[in-house]
């Protein structure tokens with residue numbers, strides 16, 4: 001959605017679920033005071049140049065902001081709104097669903113049941129890994145990591161551990177999680193949930209170095225951003241049995257081409273970036289993004305402003 005306050009205010013909405021074609025967006029942003037975008041729109045120097053000096057606020061309907069060039073926005077004094085908190089429950093819920101689907105091999109199991117693979121009861125057939133007595137690791141402890149741990153605790157998890165750039169005691173205490181080094185996280189986790197933001201520091205951080213230290217029974221789950229994972233290394237780790245399975249809600253690129261090698265693996269469950277996809281949450285995200293935009297245009301504090 002683009003806002004041009006000179007003539008109104010007037011709003012122009014891209015009325016489609018498909019992303020705005022870049023050429024169209026570059027044309028339409030000219031002279032706008034505000035932009036409400038989703039994560040498929042790259043808000044970079046080229047777009048900001050095309051928008052011109054009127055642009056005061058960019059409001060993204062997402063908690064992730066790796067599609068925004070923060071340096072370029074800051075340089076131009078453009079304020080940024082985003083949508084944390086309102087999606088935490090929904091994302092945590094999906095992460096738990098993906099973790100269970102991956103560790104208990106649900107997708108493989110329904111496929112077998114539907115396609116005639118279901119023979120007599122067999123002792124080790126479709127065995128997976130259970131949460132009871134396990135150690136769950138969280139890479140990047142924030143609101144979502146805490147919400148995931150809160151949901152997993154009733155499954156009788158033995159221990160929560162986490163790593164981040166520094167200990168986060170105020171959050172960790174809520175879930176009695178222990179701060180460990182990156183290497184220890186890799187070595188100790190039976191389940192490893194990636195919850196960190198994609199930044200230059202976290203880009204490709206889940207690579208061979210991580211996978212090679214993980215347990216053979218470990219399940220790797222990513223609901224943050226595909227860019228934190230080196231997918232070639234993940235493929236190697238999964239296909240050679242270095243780790244037991246992976247559940248991915250996010251990939252690089254999105255959509256992941258249907259011929260991608262990860263799709264050939266039974267121990268890899270891939271979802272099409274749906275962690276925040278509930279009616280309640282998407283409505284809350286839309287309302288928050290609109291309120292951020294309007295507050296920014298009025299020069300008022302935004303309900304959720306990203307500090308640049």
Ligand SMILES: O=C(O)[C@H](O)CO
Pocket residue numbers: 039061062063064065087224275276
């Ligand atoms: O960043 C976000 O908000 C999610 O990835 C999409 O809802």
